[in-house]
Each structure stands twice: as structure tokens, then as C-alpha cells.
Amino acid sequence: MAANQTLRLQNMLNPExxxxxxxxxxxxxxxxxxxxxxxxxxxxLAENAIPILIDVSDDALAKVCEWVxxxxxxxxxxxxxxxxxxxGGTHGTANKAEETEEEGxxxxxxxxxxxxVFFSGVDAKMLYEILITxxxxxxxxxxxxxxxxxxTIIRDKPIEEVCNILCIDMEFTITPEQGAxxxxxxxxxxxx
Amino acid sequence: xxxxxxxxxHPGTPSTPDIPDGVLTSDGTIGNGTAAPGKRQRLLRxxxxxxxxxxxxxxxxxxxxxxxxxxxxISCVSLxxxxxxxxxxxxxxxxxxxxxxGSSTTYASIPTSPIAESPGVDGFDxxxxxxxxxxxxxxxxxxxxxxxxxxxxxxFSLWVGLPPELKSHALSFLRPKELVRVSRVxxxxxxxxxxxxxxxxxxxxxxxxxxxxxxxxxxxESAGPFVKDLNLRGCVQVEHxxxxxxxxxxxxxLINLTLEGCRNIQRSTLHSVLKANxxxxxxxxxxxxxxxxxxxxxxxxxxxELEMLNVSxxxxxxxxxxxxxxxxxxxxxxxxxxxxxxxxxxxxxxVIFRTNNLQRLVLPGCDDLDDITLRIMIQGPNxxxxxxxxxxxxxxxxxxxxxxxxxxxxxxxxxxxxxxLVPDLEGLQLxxxxxxxxxxxxxxxxxTPRLTHLELEDLNLTNSLLSKHLAKAPCAPSLEHLSxxxxxxxxxxxxxxxxxxxxRLKSIYMDNTLASDLVLAEAxxxxxxxxxxxxxxxxxxxxxxxxxxxxYDCQHIGWAGVREVLSRNTEAPHPRKEDRKGKGKATDAPPxxxxxxxxxxxxxxxxxxxxxHTKRVLKGDIASAxxxxxxxxxxMQATEEASVAGVGARxxxxxxxxxxxxxxQEGAVGWAVATVGGRRRARTTSCAxx
Numbered sequence: 078m079a080a081n082q083t084l085r086l087q088n089m090l091n092p093e094x095x096x097x098x099x100x101x102x103x104x105x106x107x108x109x110x111x112x113x114x115x116x117x118x119x120x121x122l123a124e125n126a127i128p129i130l131i132d133v134s135d136d137a138l139a140k141v142c143e144w145v146x147x148x149x150x151x152x153x154x155x156x157x158x159x160x161x162x163x164x165g166g167t168h169g170t171a172n173k174a175e176e177t178e179e180e181g182x183x184x185x186x187x188x189x190x191x192x193x194v195f196f197s198g199v200d201a202k203m204l205y206e207i208l209i210t211x212x213x214x215x216x217x218x219x220x221x222x223x224x225x226x227x228x229t230i231i232r233d234k235p236i237e238e239v240c241n242i243l244c245i246d247m248e249f250t251i252t253p254e255q256g257a258x259x260x261x262x263x264x265x266x267x268x269x
Numbered sequence: 270x271x272x273x274x275x276x277x278x279h280p281g282t283p284s285t286p287d288i289p290d291g292v293l294t295s296d297g298t299i300g301n302g303t304a305a306p307g308k309r310q311r312l313l314r315x316x317x318x319x320x321x322x323x324x325x326x327x328x329x330x331x332x333x334x335x336x337x338x339x340x341x342x343i344s345c346v347s348l349x350x351x352x353x354x355x356x357x358x359x360x361x362x363x364x365x366x367x368x369x370x371g372s373s374t375t376y377a378s379i380p381t382s383p384i385a386e387s388p389g390v391d392g393f394d395x396x397x398x399x400x401x402x403x404x405x406x407x408x409x410x411x412x413x414x415x416x417x418x419x420x421x422x423x424x425f426s427l428w429v430g431l432p433p434e435l436k437s438h439a440l441s442f443l444r445p446k447e448l449v450r451v452s453r454v455x456x457x458x459x460x461x462x463x464x465x466x467x468x469x470x471x472x473x474x475x476x477x478x479x480x481x482x483x484x485x486x487x488x489x490e491s492a493g494p495f496v497k498d499l500n501l502r503g504c505v506q507v508e509h510x511x512x513x514x515x516x517x518x519x520x521x522x523l524i525n526l527t528l529e530g531c532r533n534i535q536r537s538t539l540h541s542v543l544k545a546n547x548x549x550x551x552x553x554x555x556x557x558x559x560x561x562x563x564x565x566x567x568x569x570x571x572x573x574e575l576e577m578l579n580v581s582x583x584x585x586x587x588x589x590x591x592x593x594x595x596x597x598x599x600x601x602x603x604x605x606x607x608x609x610x611x612x613x614x615x616x617x618x619x620v621i622f623r624t625n626n627l628q629r630l631v632l633p634g635c636d637d638l639d640d641i642t643l644r645i646m647i648q649g650p651n652x653x654x655x656x657x658x659x660x661x662x663x664x665x666x667x668x669x670x671x672x673x674x675x676x677x678x679x680x681x682x683x684x685x686x687x688x689x690l691v692p693d694l695e696g697l698q699l700x701x702x703x704x705x706x707x708x709x710x711x712x713x714x715x716x717t718p719r720l721t722h723l724e725l726e727d728l729n730l731t732n733s734l735l736s737k738h739l740a741k742a743p744c745a746p747s748l749e750h751l752s753x754x755x756x757x758x759x760x761x762x763x764x765x766x767x768x769x770x771x772x773r774l775k776s777i778y779m780d781n782t783l784a785s786d787l788v789l790a791e792a793x794x795x796x797x798x799x800x801x802x803x804x805x806x807x808x809x810x811x812x813x814x815x816x817x818x819x820x821y822d823c824q825h826i827g828w829a830g831v832r833e834v835l836s837r838n839t840e841a842p843h844p845r846k847e848d849r850k851g852k853g854k855a856t857d858a859p860p861x862x863x864x865x866x867x868x869x870x871x872x873x874x875x876x877x878x879x880x881x882h883t884k885r886v887l888k889g890d891i892a893s894a895x896x897x898x899x900x901x902x903x904x905m906q907a908t909e910e911a912s913v914a915g916v917g918a919r920x921x922x923x924x925x926x927x928x929x930x931x932x933x934q935e936g937a938v939g940w941a942v943a944t945v946g947g948r949r950r951a952r953t954t955s956c957a958x959x
Binding site for chain 2: 200202205220
């Protein structure tokens with residue numbers, strides 16, 4: 078089994094979709110593709126592209142391919158799972174230490190300047206598509222990265238802005254004056 | 270924000286990578302767009318596949334709400350950010366500068382609509398901000414909506430289409446405080462934010478001062494059965510309005526619980542929490558007045574899995590409570606019961622001896638503990654004595670850490686019984702037991718090959734214990750931490766052999782001893798030798814602190830010894846194979862940096878210079894560190910000469926002044942300008958070294 082074998086991916090839901098070529102090592106980030114590789118033999122894979130049955134644009138798919146290709150040396154998801162089960166214990170302090178350690182490695186990935194560039198050109202729709210593609214293909218690190226990115230977008234923002242960014246309708250109709258009045262009342266009730 | 274210029278009526282229109290055009294100001298205004306109906310309309314089920322994909326394993330079934338999209342006419346929003354823009358207050362990461370951006374290409378409700386792309390965009394860069402997307406708009410909802418809502422609904426809604434497990438996952442990256450704040454966004458947010466999955470580990474230590482009991486209780490109530498690790502350290506508000514009952518009722522699956530310092534928690538509440546959580550593994554009840562012996566009895570009945578218990582400073586219990594727990598919890602390995610009364614109870618000691626499960630026993634300040642009970646703990650009530658060796662025949666203890674700091678009643682007779690019975694001991698703390706002398710420690714040192722941590726502060730020890738026993742003990746090669754502070758009789762004859770033989774030492778506390786400059790020189794040589802043996806690292810990796818040396822208040826330590834350490838700190842280790850003789854002068858500035866250095870704490874008058882020197886070495890700036898050391902040495906020497914009266918005293922004083930000026934400049938550079946490049950001679954900020 079050639080380690081540097083190239084796999085082809087194609088979005089089957091879109092007839093005009095491009096065929097993407099990804100290194101096998103990189104593609105193994107995806108649990109779904111790994112499962113496919115286990116169940117189909119080489120000759121079949123050589124002839125046919127792996128179908129992607131999700132309605133996303135080619136651009137998003139290209140971004141995902143770009144990401145997995147760049148991070149192909151990252152430990153794959155299965156290893157992480159094994160780590161978790163190994164860790165399984167319940168020693169509070171030990172657990173905490175390991176968690177922080179894990180965060181450390183994760184932060185290396187998240188903080189890497191490459192990812193900043195990777196996300197710098199991404200708009201909301203693209204982010205959405207990357208995220209659902211990563212979720213569909215079960216690429217955990219990318220999934221985490223996107224989710225964390227969403228979290229950092231809404232972090233430290235006023236509520237109205239969060240609504241705007243995520244395009245959620247404001248459901249609360251209390252005006253600021255009413256809100257202040259309610260706050261005052263609560264303070265009075267509690268501290269008197 | 271004039272985004273409305275970018276109208277793409279054709280799917281093939283190449284996108285313009287014009288960032289300012291696409292980027293939206295952070296207040297969220299989004300340009301209006303004109304609908305451009307696409308050619309095709311397909312409804313695909315593919316997304317449902319996504320929403321029910323098991324990938325995230327968050328335990329949610331994908332609900333049908335995924336596909337709900339009430340927004341009609343949506344345009345793209347770019348969430349691109351630029352780290353260089355300096356408008357908002359960014360707190361932690363570069364992502365926080367996110368500014369939404371919008372272009373005006375229209376789009377219909379996302380999940381159910383097809384996406385037709387402009388294919389063949391070769392570079393990702395060219396497709397950055399604006400992405401032409403066409404499709405059939407939903408209905409003409411634009412006209413009827415109010416202006417504000419219209420604007421919002423035109424943007425692409427990143428959030429609405431996401432499957433719930435991804436929403437939950439995204440929010441899981443927020444800290445608890447942010448989570449509570451952001452829960453006000455919408456009802457859906459509120460529901461997700463207070464979902465138990467996000468609160469499996471609830472650590473209130475970051476915000477315990479600010480959160481009212483009401484909110485805390487609400488969070489715990491909604492998260493209830495999901496919470497595994499609960500840390501309410503210092504939450505004195507827990508008992509307000511009886512909301513603590515809620516905590517007790519809600520949490521049923523706790524594994525780690527810390528209630529340290531929740532002094533308002535009442536006994537009945539505590540008992541019901543303990544009764545409800547049968548799987549507790551670690552329990553910290555430090556300084557809770559609610560804990561009494563009955564509590565300990567409940568713990569022993571209800572928590573069979575308990576491995577760690579901390580009941581230090583619980584005033585209303587005594588050693589008999591400890592007895593219940595040790596008897597009842599068979600898995601208990603770690604018992605911390607500092608400042609607990611009543612340890613002269615022989616029953617307690619017998620139980621500890623009989624179970625022999627404890628690996629860590631921490632009893633600092635238990636001043637009731639006396640020789641008889643300690644002996645019973647270690648060798649049982651009536652041990653059989655081996656007539657040949659005169660030692661009791663009992664199975665070895667499993668203890669690995671024993672902390673008996675400030676158990677003032679102990680004497681040699683009691684502590685000596687530890688010898689030959691605790692082979693696994695790794696840490697031993699006997700500070701402050703003033704009655705101890707050499708005789709107590711000799712058998713212990715001879716029989717603990719795994720000892721790494723030894724604290725013997727303020728004991729009545731002599732040099733012969735260190736030189737004849739510790740330096741030759743089986744634990745000498747593995748010893749990492751040694752504290753002999755305030756042992757007034759210990760000096761060079763004891764410390765030199767120890768430093769020579771214990772080559773893995775990471776910290777030595779020897780303040781208030783008779784140690785002299787020789788010890789410092791020996792320590793410097795040991796570290797140097799050790800770093801030469803160390804596995805080769807990356808070329809020119811920055812040095813690390815290998816040994817912490819604390820030697821203030823030592824009357825025999827002078828500046829010469831300190832200088833020796835400083836100068837050794839700047840030297841690279843010996844070259845391994847090619848031993849070039851005669852050429853290894855310090856001024857040659859060898860290319861490699863030192864590997865391990867000594868972090869020194871000495872007389873406070875010299876400490877600032879030493880700190881500055883260490884900082885420079887750790888930064889890898891060897892040249893400036895050397896310069897500082899040299900100037901400091903000149904200054905010290907000149908001061909000494911100046912203090913000598915006689916012929917030429919005046920000249921010497923002048924030289925001392927000059928040296929001080931030179932040293933001040935050097936120091937000031939270090940304090941004022943940290944960078945190596947920006948070297949400024951700051952005359953005015955004379956350092957307060959001397």
C-alpha cells in the first residue's frame with residue numbers, strides 16, 4: 078500500500094464539480110475516508126473517485142483539501158481517541174495537567190500563522206461550508222478549528238453584534254431603559 | 270459600507286478580491302443586495318446526512334430544526350478579519366478582531382438550496398471576500414420587513430443552518446462567563462448555553478467572586494447530572510436563599526468535588542450531596558465548619574470509590590472521623606488531614622496500620638500526634654521483633670509521601686520507626702519538629718532508595734548526617750529536592766559531599782546555615798558537569814534553570830561565591846570529544862550556550878544584579894551578562910578596597926565611585942531597555958543595586 082498514494086475526491090451531487098486529488102496521508106484525517114479505504118480495494122479506488130455526498134461548493138471543498146494537505150503530519154483523530162480512552166482515569170489533578178497539555182498542542186495548531194491566513198479569506202458562507210464538510214468527512218481538528226473560530230468571533234461582543242454577525246433575529250424586545258429599570262429593581266430586592 | 274456595488278447577476282462573474290469592499294464594519298451593517306434569480310433549483314437531502322452524522326458524538330439526535338430557515342433573502346457575509354486593523358479592543362487572540370463583511374450577492378435560505386459557484390477560481394486568494402452565489406430566492410420577503418430586520422436577514426446566516434451538535438460544539442469553546450453572557454442572544458442560544466453537555470466540568474474558581482448564588486444554582490441545576498467535576502472553591506454565597514439545596518438535588522454524578530472554603534454550606538446540605546454522589550473519587554472539604562465526625566461516617570458509607578480526601582482545617586472533627594473514612598473507603602490512597610486534633614488516639618493509628626492502603630499521608634500541624642501513635646501507625650501495636658536485626662517483622666508500608674511538618678510532639682524515638690518499613694517513600698517532610706536529630710534520620714535514609722523530596726527545615730542536624738549518611742544513601746543519585754534551611758549547625762563539611770553525590774538535585778534550600786562560597790562553587794561545578802552529560806539538544810537552544818539555590822542569610826557566603834556562580838552560568842559546557850586545551854577561555858565566546866544554569870537567591874543587596882544576570886542568560890544574551898558580571902565584580906572589589914583605610918584611601922574611593930557608575934549604567938540598560946538592540950545609556954535611572 079503506497080503511503081503517498083493519491084486519492085481522488087469528487088462532489089457527486091454537483092455534476093460540474095471538479096475532481097480533487099489529495100494525498101492518502103492527508104485524506105486519512107477524515108474518518109469517513111479512512112473507513113472507505115478499509116472497505117474498498119486499491120483497484121477500485123484507482124478507477125473511481127471517492128464520492129462526497131454533501132451539498133457544498135467546490136471552493137469549500139478545495140479549502141478543506143488545502144487544510145488536510147497542509148496538516149497531513151498532524152496526529153490523526155484515531156490516535157487522539159486512543160489517548161482519551163487511555164487517559165480515562167479520574168484523577169483530578171492529573172487530568173487537569175493532561176488537559177492543559179493537550180490544549181497546548183491544540184493551541185499550536187490554532188495559533189499557527191498558517192491557519193490565520195487560511196481563515197483570513199473565509200466569509201460566513203464559506204466557513205459554514207467548510208464546517209459542514211469537515212463534519213461530514215469527520216475531520217475532527219478542522220471541525221474544532223472552525224468551531225473555535227466561530228466562538229472567537231462572538232466572544233467579547235455585545236449581544237446585538239452577535240446577532241448581526243450570526244444573523245439571528247433579536248428575540249428580546251426590552252429596550253435599554255426597561256432593562257436598566259429591571260436591573261435596578263433586582264439590585265434593590267437583593268441588597269436591601 | 271457601500272457593498273451594494275457588487276452585484277453579480279451572473280454566476281460566472283469572476284469575483285473581486287477587494288477586501289475593503291467586502292469587509293463590513295463591526296457594527297454589523299450589511300449592504301443591500303439585489304436578488305439575482307438563478308437557473309436551477311434543487312432540493313437535496315444531503316444536509317440531513319450531515320446533521321445526523323455521528324462525528325461529533327455529542328449525544329444529540331439531530332432535530333428537524335436544522336433545516337428551518339426563516340430568512341428570505343440572504344447575501345454573503347465575510348467574516349474575514351485583519352489582525353492589523355486596530356479598531357476594536359481585542360482581548361486574547363487575533364480572531365477577536367472579527368468584523369463581519371458583506372457583499373451583496375443574493376442567496377436564498379441556505380440548507381435547502383443549491384449553490385452554484387463560479388467554478389474554476391484558481392487561487393483561493395482571488396475568491397476571498399466576495400463570492401458570487403446565485404440561486405432562487407425564497408419568497409419576496411424583503412418588502413414587508415422593517416428596515417433593520419431586512420438588513421439582518423439579507424446576510425448569510427452562518428448559525429441557523431448548523432446542526433445542533435455543531436452549535437453546541439462551537440459554544441463549548443467559550444469560557445463559562447462568556448457562555449452565560451452570550452446566552453442572552455436568543456432563546457435557542459439560551460437553551461444551548463445552559464445545556465448540561467457544556468458544563469461537565471464546572472470550575473467556579475475564576476468567577477466565584479462575581480456570580481450570585483442564584484445564577485450559580487441555576488447553572489448547576491440545569492447542568493445537574495452532567496457535571497462531573499465541580500469546583501466551588503471559595504463560593505461563600507452558596508447558602509444564600511437556600512439555593513444550595515438545588516446543588517444537592519441536581520448533582521448526582523460527581524467525580525471530583527471541591528468545596529474548599531464554602532463556609533456557609535450547611536451540614537444537612539453537605540450530607541445530602543455526599544449521599545447522592547456515590548461515585549466520588551476526589552473530595553476536598555478543606556476548612557468546612559460543616560464537617561464533623563458524622564460527615565466522615567457518611568463518607569465512609571456512601572463513597573466507596575473515594576481515592577483522595579482532604580479534610581484539613583475542619584475544626585469540628587477529629588481523628589476519629591479520619592478513622593471511619595480509612596476503615597470504610599478501601600480505595601483511599603491520599604489522605605490530607607492537616608491541623609486535625611486527636612491523633613494521639615491509638616485506635617486511629619491501629620486502623621491506619623491495619624488497612625495499609627494510604628500512599629500519601631499529610632498531617633502537618635497535627636500536634637497531638639506523638640511517638641506512640643506514630644509507632645503504631647507504622648509497625649502496629651505489638652510487633653514481633655527480629656532478634657538478629659532488632660527490627661519489627663511487619664509488612665512494609667505503602668506510603669510514598671509522608672508529611673509530618675510541625676508535629677511538635679514527635680521525637681527521635683517515634684520517627685526512627687519509619688526506618689526499614691517505608692521502602693517506597695518518595696517524599697518526606699519533617700520540618701519544624703525541633704526534637705529531631707541525626708539519630709532519627711539515619712535509618713530512614715538508609716532504607717528509602719526512591720526518596721526524591723526531603724525537607725528537614727529547622728532541625729537539630731549535624732554535618733555528619735549529611736556527609737556520612739545522605740551522601741552515601743541509596744537515594745543520593747535520585748534526590749531532587751533538599752531543604753536544610755535554618756539548620757544552624759550545617760556547613761561546608763556536610764553540604765559539599767551531598768552536592769557532589771546527589772547529581773540530580775533541582776533545588777537546594779540552605780538559607781540560615783553555615784554554608785560558604787565553596788558550596789556555591791561546588792554546585793556550579795556539579796551543574797556544569799551534569800549539563801555536559803546531558804543528551805545533546807538542538808544547537809543553541811536557550812538555557813534552562815537546572816538548579817534553584819537558596820542561600821540568603823548565610824554569613825559565610827560572600828560576593829566572590831556569587832560571582833563564581835554567575836560566571837559559570839555564562840559558560841557553555843565542556844566540548845565532549847575534542848578537548849581543546851588552553852583555548853577554552855571565557856573571552857573566546859564559544860558558539861554554544863550553557864544548557865542548565867543555576868537560579869540563585871542570595872543576600873538581597875545582590876539579588877537584583879543576580880536576577881538581571883539570570884534574565885540575560887536565559888534570553889541567550891551571554892555577552893551582556895558577562896559585562897554585567899564583570900562590572901559588578903569591579904564595583905564590589907573597589908568597594909572593599911575603599912573601605913580599607915590607610916595610604917591611598919582617597920584614590921581607592923574614587924575608583925569605587927567610578928566602578929559604581931559603570932555598574933549603574935550597565936544595570937540601568939538592563940532595566941530600562943529589555944531588548945538587546947535598543948541599547949541606551951540611561952544615566953538618570955541609576956539602579957538601586959548597592
